[in-house]
Amino acid sequence: MKSIKSLSSGISASESLKARLTLSFSLMGAIWIVGLIGHFTVLKEWPALLLYVFGSIGLVLYRGNKLGEWQKIYLAGGNLGKSLKWGGIAGAVLFAMDIINTVMYYKNGGAPMAGMEFILVNGSLLYLFPILILAEEFLWRGIMFSALIEKGVNKHLTVFLTTIFYVVNHFAVASVGMQERALMGMMAFPIGILGGYLVLKTKNIWGSVLVHITTMVSMVLDIFVIPQLIR
Numbered sequence: 001m002k003s004i005k006s007l008s009s010g011i012s013a014s015e016s017l018k019a020r021l022t023l024s025f026s027l028m029g030a031i032w033i034v035g036l037i038g039h040f041t042v043l044k045e046w047p048a049l050l051l052y053v054f055g056s057i058g059l060v061l062y063r064g065n066k067l068g069e070w071q072k073i074y075l076a077g078g079n080l081g082k083s084l085k086w087g088g089i090a091g092a093v094l095f096a097m098d099i100i101n102t103v104m105y106y107k108n109g110g111a112p113m114a115g116m117e118f119i120l121v122n123g124s125l126l127y128l129f130p131i132l133i134l135a136e137e138f139l140w141r142g143i144m145f146s147a148l149i150e151k152g153v154n155k156h157l158t159v160f161l162t163t164i165f166y167v168v169n170h171f172a173v174a175s176v177g178m179q180e181r182a183l184m185g186m187m188a189f190p191i192g193i194l195g196g197y198l199v200l201k202t203k204n205i206w207g208s209v210l211v212h213i214t215t216m217v218s219m220v221l222d223i224f225v226i227p228q229l230i231r
Contacts, residue, residue: 011067016067016069016072017147017150017151020063020069020072020073020143020144020146020147021144021147021148021151023059023063023143024059024139024143024144024147025144027051027055027056027059027139028139028144028165028169030051030055031048031051031052031055031169031172031173032048032168032169032172034047034048034051034172035047035048035171035172035173036172044175045172045173045174045175046175048172048173049173049174049175052135052136052139052169052172052173053128053131053132053135054135055135056134056135056136056138056139057131057134057135057138059138059139059143060073060075060138060139060142060143063143064076071203072146072150073138073142073143073146073205074141074142074145074146074199074203074204074205075138075142075205076204077203077204078202078203078204079202079203079204080202080204080206082201082202082204082207083198083199083202083204083205083206083207083208084206084207084210085207086198086201086202086207087195087198087206087207087208087209087210087211088207088210088214090194090195090198090207090211091210091211091212091213091214091215092214094190094191094194094211094214094215094218095214095215095217095218097190098187098215098218098219098222099218099221099222099226102218102221102222102226103226103230106226106227106230107230111179112223112227113176113180113183113222113223115175115176115177115180116176116180116184116223117223117224119175119176126220129216129220130213133209133212133213133216134209136166136212137195137205137208137209137212138205140162140163140165140166140192141162141192141195141196141199141205141208142205144162144165145158145159145162145196145199148161148162149200155200158196158200159192159193159196159197159200160193160196162192162196163188163189163192163193163196164192166188166191166192167185167188167189167192168185170184170185170188171185187215187219191208191211191212191215194208194211195207195208195211195212196208198211
């Protein structure tokens with residue numbers, strides 16, 4: 001059913017869906033192209049990261065506020081309580097698994113994530129994590145995910161595809177070495193899978209946001225706390 005704002009603006013449901021698909025995939029492509037270009041310049045991946053954050057949040061806010069598509073892109077409606085409940089449980093499980101894996105990683109001689117520590121502290125990226133989390137969830141589990149489901153793409157394939165896109169995106173926007181990008185991609189995979197199925201079952205994105213916040217907290221511990229305890 002079309003929203004009131006969509007009706008008043010004369011945008012049909014099919015036009016809305018086509019626009020959301022086109023815009024979300026175009027943004028993803030633009031991020032990857034800018035990231036590839038930046039990788040070979042002094043700018044590195046910072047322009048791609050800025051495009052990622054402001055593009056994702058701006059796109060979703062425009063579709064939601066101007067066109068009334070909040071429910072369509074899962075930022076409103078659905079089963080919020082169920083989403084947050086299972087998001088909290090899934091986040092706690094991932095948190096524990098990540099801490100255990102990180103302890104084993106360092107005990108087996110794994111190298112500290114010096115690149116991430118540098119940009120988090122010197123680049124002040126640590127303080128922007130909440131915004132980054134929203135940008136990631138809005139794009140992958142919000143506008144793109146909802147559009148693929150509405151398009152009729154298989155639900156399991158939708159979870160898998162948006163997760164893979166999310167994982168690969170770390171190689172386009174992370175201004176660190178490839179090994180650290182791969183480690184972040186590995187951390188992103190379970191976030192994408194669990195978050196995707198949460199959104200699929202509840203039609204609400206905020207449980208996935210909670211999972212993401214919890215795992216980001218564990219990542220900060222991975223970088224700044226656990227290496228000090230293992231030494």
